[in-house]
Amino acid sequence: MHFASDNTAPVPPQVLEALIEANHGYAMPYGTELAMTEVRDQLRQIFEAPEAEIYLVATGTAANALALACLCPPWATIYCHPEAHIEEDECAAPEFYTGGAKLTLVEGDHGKIAPGALEQALAFTGRAGVHNVQKGALSLTNTTEAGTVYTPGEVATLIGIAHAHGLPVHMDGARFANALVTAGCTPAELTWKAGVDVLCLGGTKNGLMGVEAVILFDPARAWEFELRRKRGGHLFSKHRYLSAQMAAWLNDDLWLKLAERANTAARRLSDGIAALPGAHLVHPTQANSVFAAWPREGHRRAQEAGAQYYLWPMDQSLEGPGDAPLSARLVCSWCTTEEDVDSFLALISG
Amino acid sequence: MHFASDNTAPVPPQVLEALIEANHGYAMPYGTELAMTEVRDQLRQIFEAPEAEIYLVATGTAANALALACLCPPWATIYCHPEAHIEEDECAAPEFYTGGAKLTLVEGDHGKIAPGALEQALAFTGRAGVHNVQKGALSLTNTTEAGTVYTPGEVATLIGIAHAHGLPVHMDGARFANALVTAGCTPAELTWKAGVDVLCLGGTKNGLMGVEAVILFDPARAWEFELRRKRGGHLFSKHRYLSAQMAAWLNDDLWLKLAERANTAARRLSDGIAALPGAHLVHPTQANSVFAAWPREGHRRAQEAGAQYYLWPMDQSLEGPGDAPLSARLVCSWCTTEEDVDSFLALISG
Amino acid sequence: MHFASDNTAPVPPQVLEALIEANHGYAMPYGTELAMTEVRDQLRQIFEAPEAEIYLVATGTAANALALACLCPPWATIYCHPEAHIEEDECAAPEFYTGGAKLTLVEGDHGKIAPGALEQALAFTGRAGVHNVQKGALSLTNTTEAGTVYTPGEVATLIGIAHAHGLPVHMDGARFANALVTAGCTPAELTWKAGVDVLCLGGTKNGLMGVEAVILFDPARAWEFELRRKRGGHLFSKHRYLSAQMAAWLNDDLWLKLAERANTAARRLSDGIAALPGAHLVHPTQANSVFAAWPREGHRRAQEAGAQYYLWPMDQSLEGPGDAPLSARLVCSWCTTEEDVDSFLALISG
Amino acid sequence: MHFASDNTAPVPPQVLEALIEANHGYAMPYGTELAMTEVRDQLRQIFEAPEAEIYLVATGTAANALALACLCPPWATIYCHPEAHIEEDECAAPEFYTGGAKLTLVEGDHGKIAPGALEQALAFTGRAGVHNVQKGALSLTNTTEAGTVYTPGEVATLIGIAHAHGLPVHMDGARFANALVTAGCTPAELTWKAGVDVLCLGGTKNGLMGVEAVILFDPARAWEFELRRKRGGHLFSKHRYLSAQMAAWLNDDLWLKLAERANTAARRLSDGIAALPGAHLVHPTQANSVFAAWPREGHRRAQEAGAQYYLWPMDQSLEGPGDAPLSARLVCSWCTTEEDVDSFLALISG
Structure with a gap:
């Protein structure tokens, strides 16, 4: 659990087999190997973007920070949700890679930026000219940190506002596959057709060892990205081990199947919790994470039985009298089973 | 070839098997997994350094740049050989990670810094006080970029000079294992006993997919390193796939056996070339690289047969009349065979 | 007006005379001139801080950013009020000089950080270890951007909280003299005795051409400050023209007399507005700025007559029907006269 | 002396009078004052560059570093002479402002970059693609650090090489006026007509308190420059005190007259020394600095009499037997008199 x-x-297993397969003989380094050509072709086809330039890195933080550094100059600000990974979980990597840009936090329910709040933030930025930071870039996360999914229409609305101010747009897609299977649209519709300039397509949270694809739909900044990647220490010499994983993940829609499994498990978990007495969902369950609250006793039983998850926010306590509900985050992965879910539900329902 | x-x-195969083994079930992320504890114990024992703190990253550039950023403030300079990887091959990653420090190039034959040249460079630095950059750190590469090996005594001499000026010392050990088997001393003797503060122990060039260990012999800067690593996007969530590789590599002296095989192949290749008419070594062959020159005709035959290597320096041409010797770099790895070497020698000897 | x-x-005139006086003959450069020794002695005596190290720069942004860079590492955050100059008016200079630190905005009425909000912000920071930015420094502005003044007790309370978390403290004193004459305490009481580590003592807004003193009460970071200042391009070769101005400003309490004049003018203006029908103060007037609202008609008359001031916030409009009060910021200086104030009051009262 | x-x-006196004049009444801040319009017009006319954008800062280091940051991205390198101020005397300010670019040192006699050496350095840069830093910008210093002057033709030759590689060109003109009166050409001929993109026109070393004009002949990067200047803390609020000085300095060719006086004094000094037995010039005297060597006894007499100058290089010693010549740097300014020169010559000739 x-x-x-x-x-x-x-x-x-498909990923492991691809690594084994890739390990035969010598291979050219630094992304010049054949497997990277395959990955590039796959992603261009999947995203209907024959001009896109595509690069692999090993962590989501690297992908986001490098992409943002290409979009936002040091004297500008990046608009993101207060719970965005780039704000909360990257130890100021965007600030480091951009050379000292700011992040402007734009509120909205359930992890999604509210269009009105974005308008307001943009109206406020740079009103004193050179004394203020300038408008830099918009960063959207899909799946959001709250486990919700922006629809193509919602993405397009926010980007419409950003474009009216001349802003480029980054999408943190650490859980993009999970969003996609929920949105039920094409990859293109959820990204460049809605105005996304750069997508960080996460593999690590969805079945890879540590591989993320950065997709530059506009190739104009490709060479800059390559230089920033190298300079950040994110260009792999034995790059074949990244591209082999990514190719296997894209083959036969494996990435979507894995995401579908995680989402399905989360839905089962979410439905089960929502049906418990004294329990409720904190955010709608739209991808592979469940944010829900249930009575303290249920938490005690789960944790005694060794179930692993975080109280969310983290500063709640299992100790104390009464049985008020405590909220938690539960993340399902491609390998979460129905048994895992049902055992957990049995535990917390008492 | x-x-x-x-x-x-x-x-x-041992590394691949370790990955397969590591892939069972769930594992804690970010280096808190059990395998990392094992790696830490192994390296502390191998280096006789029970206090050392040890971190894994995936590229040599990341290892070097993060380590140097912990040793050298932005207003100081790093002393290194003009051919050092940090100067030549990292697209100014040290400058980026330090926040704008300089590199001061210190000459010396065969890739090794000359003690007199280091003395001179240090005497020159900071003579105008606040107007100049200050003395920052010494960076040694062992095995050097010229395929030569500093002995423990040579390391200690250079570090003695550095320490007299209060400088900390970084060792780029991308090919440390190759140096160690040549030096015939203990890992401790070639590092902290000779004064090295931080070793970047390279696994990637010696049998791993992309794993480097940064060993901080003085743990005082460990927390800073952790923050810089995260902020640089170099902390892996699925860290087990790094630590499992590293553990397998250290087990049963595999890392040394692999290096020994590469060095042996290089020695055979070097001896063979040196015996050819019109050929000579450019640098003494002390590890797994051979820098040698031989007549142009031999190069032509080798390249027509598909042998892969670089003319070194790269701006020489195979075209042209006459048969003057051209110099080249030939790098052997753990999987270079006697047959590879002998076939190559046969080709170039005509 | x-x-x-x-x-x-x-x-x-005293400042101009000092410049004329300073212009005789040759002088040593870079702060080694005699006048800087005089300034250092003056400030050490005034602040009862014989160990303090003191440096001059020409702009408040430089003073703040350099000071903060000495206190806060790149992976940490600076706590400040949302209206602080370092957040609102310096185009991310602190982010630039620190190498990419963050600013955490801590609310509070009338430009002052609320202790409870500071506690809360500190409790939130770094709860996820290496994934988050760390606690960096506290920055207080006195006189605040709202024209209010922290008492020594209020300063000490906030710094007590900061110190409990191990934070150093910066004070942006662009209008420190104005705060001091209001607080009616000693300079030491409003700074180091209350826990301030570095004061940026502003001269430019209070009678100098462009001179700010950075006072490091703890001299441990003095050399770092000197290097950062030089590296930032803020070390003046003909430094005598800064030190001569500063010396004249400190002589015979000129700095306090100038601030007293500005504060007195602001009080007269504030009292006058507060007494108008339909008018009210937005913030209490405690130094040399008045934040007040009065009917639109009064604004129209004032601006037609050429009075110069800003509607505050700036996005209000003089146009439009009705006579709802519009809020404004009015800043008095050492040379604001009673006539200026009374003419203005006459204009807006109609 | x-x-x-x-x-x-x-x-x-003209500069002081301008300051006194400028001190009447209120003035708009941040370069929006009338005097700055005057300066802009003056410089556009003088340089025959009606499109140029012009900004003032207070130090030469700020001018150079800000200008270079606009020309050279963080992953590139700036070509300059090893004795250039940006390399030797700015504590890595260019590295700081560019965000970690490198400086590539290009040799040449008497402080001037040799065209062949520049060709060679450019051929070497970036030969390994993304692994190397890229070609960034060329920086020329005129008057050089060796007191010599590039002619328009020499400038054009070097810039021709730079342009063939797509490089923009910065000129450090800390002593540009001294170069100009020697070159005997128009300001345009020595700058944009020869290909210079940005000139840092130094006032501080030639009669101002601390004012430098940055002239962007191509205004495309003007807004970026403004943002970088503010963010660097180099935008003056009471900007009138910079522009008033600069306007007075440009009026009636004062800047050229001051430079002419300094150059004339240097020529007299140089001729005098060259005629001494046992003395010789180290560099040709072409502007306001003299680099010459004369017997140790002469140095002893001069220094005993209180003459102020530097042995150059600084690590020579007055002590010791014999009378070998020691080399020195002697810098004349606009206020060096014939008496100063003759007294000094009398001293050292014994």
Whole structure:
């Protein structure tokens, strides 16, 4: 019963087999190997973007920070949700890679930026000219940190506002596959057709060992990205081990199947909790994470039985009298089973 | 006949098996997994350094730049050889990670810093007080970029000079294992006993997919390193896939055996070339790289037969009349065979 | 009737005379001139801080950013009020000089950080270890951007909270003299005795051409400050023209007399407005700025007559029906006269 | 007898009078004052560059570093002479402002970059693609650090090489006026007509208190420059005190007259020394600095008499037997008199 994060899961056999396969003989380094050409072709086809330039890195923080540094100059600000990974979980990597840009936090329910709040933030930025930071870039996260999914229409609305102010747009897609299977649209519709300039397509949380694809729909900044990647220490010499994983993940829609499994498990978990007496969902369950609250006793039983997950926010306590509901985050992965879910539900329902 | 680099080789079966083994079930993320504890214990024992703090990253550039950023403030300079990887091959990653420090190039034959030149450079630095950059850190590469090996005594001499000026010392050990088997001393003797503060122990060029250990012999800067690593995007969530590789590599002296094989192949290749008419060594062959010159005709035959290696320096041409010797770099890896070497020698000897 | 800012005023005759006096003959450069020794002695005596190290720069942004860079590492955050100059008016200079630190905005009425909000912000920071930015420094502005003044007790309370978390403290004293004459305490009581580590003592807004003193009460970071200042391009070769101005400003309490004049003018203006029908103060007037609202008609008359000041917030409009009060910021300087104030009051009262 | 530097001299009466004049009444801040319009018009006319954008800062280091940051991205390198101020005397300010670019040192006699050496350095840069820093910008210093002057033709030759590689060009003109009166050409001929993109026109070493004009002949990067200047803390609120000085300095060719006086004094000094037995010039004297060597006894007499100048290089010693010549740097300023020169010559000739 591991619901702590999707980064504690193993990788599926197809990925391991691809690594074994890739390990034969010599291969050219630094992304010049054949497998990278395959990955590039796959992603261009999947995203209907024949001009896109595509690069692999090994962590989501690297992908986001490098992409943002290409979009936002040091004297500008990046608009993001207060719970965005780039604000909360990257130890100021965007500030480091951009050379000292700011992040402007734009509120909205359930992890999504509210259009009105974005308008307001943009109206406020740079009103005193050179004394203020300038408008830099918009960063959207899909799936959001609250486990919700922006629809193509919602993405397009926010980007419409950003474009009216001349802003480029970054999408943190650490859980993009999970969003996509929920949105039920094409990859293109959820990204460049809605105005996204750069997508960080996460593989690590969805079945890879540590591989993320950065997709520059506009190739104009490709060479800059390559230089920033190298300079950040994110260009792999034995790059074949990244591209082989990514190719296997894209093959036969494996990435979507893995995401579908995680989402399905989360839905089952969410439905089960929502039906418990004294329980409720904190955010709608739209991808592979469940944010829900249930009575303290249920938490005690789960944790005694070794279930792994985080109280969310983290500063709640299992100790104390009464049975008020405590809220938690439960993340399902491609390898979460129905049994995992049902055992957990049995535990917390008492 | 691949002698282009040691980063084009595959990984040995033990490493692949360790990955397969590591892929069972859930594992804690970010270096808190059990395998990392094992790696830490192994390296502390191997280096006789029970206090050392140890971190894994995936590229040598990341290892070097993060380590140097912990040692050298933005207003100081790092002393290194003009051919050092940090100067030549990292697209100013040290400058980026330090926040704008300088590199001061210190000459010396065969890739090694000359003690007199280091003395001179140090005497020159900071003579105008606040107007100049200050003395920052010494960076040594062992095995050097010229394929030569500093002995423990040579390391200690250079570090003695550095310490007299209060400088901390970084060792770029991308090919440390190759140096160690040549030096015939203990890992401790070649590092902290000779004064090294931080070693970047390279696994990637010697049999891993992309894993480097940063060993902080003085743990005082460990927390800073952790923050810089995260902020640089170099902390892996599914960290088990790094630590499992590293553990397998250290087990049963695999890392030394792999290096020994590469060095042996290089020695055979070096001896063979040196015996050819019209050929000579450019640098003494002390590890797994051979820098040698031989007549142009031999190069032509080798390249027509598909042998892969670089003319070194790169701006020489195979075209042209006459048969003057051209110099080249040939790098052997753990999987270079006697047959590879002998076939190559046969080709170039005509 | 210039109330736009205190940076549009000329300098008093004493400062000009000091410049003329300083212009005789040759002088040593870079702060080694005699006048800087005098300044250092003056400030050490005034602040009862014989160990303090003191440096001059020419702009408040430079003073703040350099000081903060000495206190806060790149992976940490600076706590400040949302209206603080370092957040609102310096185009991310602190982010630039620190190498990418963050600013955490801590609310509070009338430009002052609320202790409870500071506690809360500190409790939130760094709860996820290496994934978050760390606690960096507290920055207080006195006189605040709202024209209010922290008492020594209020300063000590906030710094007590900061110190409990191990934070160093910066004070932006662009209008420190104005705060001091209001607080009626000693300079030491309002700074180091209350826990301030570094004071940026502003001269420019209070009678100098462009001179700010950075006072490091703890000299441990003095050399770092000197290097950062030089590296930032803020070390003046003909430094005598800064030190001569500063010395004249400190002589015979000129700095306090100038601040007293500005504060007195602001009080007269504030009292006058507060007494108008339909008018009210937005913030209590405690130094040389008045934040007040009065009917639109009064604004129209004032601006037609050429009075210079800003509607505050700036996005209000003089146009439109009705006579609802509009709020404004009025800043008095050392050379604001009673006539200026009374003419203005006459205009807006109609 | 002050020959230590041109930054120890006072300012001429015209500059002081301009300051006094500028001190009347209120003035708009931040360069929006009338005097700045005057300066802009003057410089556009003088340089025959009606499109140029012009900004003032207070130090030469700020001018250079800000200008270079606009020309050179963080992953590139700036070509300059090893003795250039940006390399030797700015504590890595260019590295700081560019965000970690490198400086590539290009040799040449008498402080001037040799065209062949520049060709060679450019051919070497970036040959390994993304692994290397890229070609960034060329920086020329005129007057050079060796007191020599590039002719328009020499400037054009070097810039021709730079342009063939797509490089923009910065000119450090800390002593541009001294170069100009020697070159005997128009300001345009020595700058944009020869290909210079940005000139840092130094006032501080030639009669101002601390004012430098940055002239962007191509205004495309003007807004970026403004943001970088503010963010660097180099935008003055009471900007009128900079522009008033600069306007007075440009009026009636004062800047050229001051430079002419300094150059004339240097020529007299140089001729005098060259005629001494046992003496010789180290560099040809072409502007206001003299680099010459004369017997140790002469140095002893001069220094006993209180003459101020630097042995150059600084690590020579007055002590010791014999009378071998020691080399020195002697800098004349606008206020060096014939008497100063003759007294000094009398001293050293014994």
